[in-house]
Amino acid sequence: MKNVTVTMEDSVAEWARLEAARRNTSVSRLIGEMLAEKMRHDDAYERAMNEWLQRPALFASNGDPYPTREQVYGERLDGLR
Structure with a gap:
């Protein structure tokens, strides 16, 4: 274990004391x-x-554009329309 010194605002220190x-x-x-x-x-x-x-x-990606939404989900999208 290592001892350290911590600096904090008074309100934070009070909260820490109450929480502890x-x-x-x-x-x-x-x-x-x-x-x-x-x-x-x-x-x-x-x-x-x-x-x-x-x-x-x-x-x-080999430089070609990514497929469109319709190309990827074509049949699924048709069923939703």
């Missing part, structure tokens, strides 16, 4: 848990984004 008391923990532990959760969330988001970007394209 409500959770029966210390302000230090509360902030540490919040930061750990933020880190896990950001890591999961980055992994998901990288997986999405690595997926094969739906249509490979």
Whole structure:
């Protein structure tokens, strides 16, 4: 564990004290848990984004224009009209 000093507005510090008391923990532990959760969330988001970007394209572009909506969904669209 590493000790750090955190500077915050008085109103934020008061909220942190009340929230820590409500959770029966210390302000230090509360902030540490919040930061750990933020880190896990950001890591999961980055992994998901990288997986999405690595997926094969739906249509490979060789310079031709992408198919129109009608070309892709033709029969389905006809049934809706």
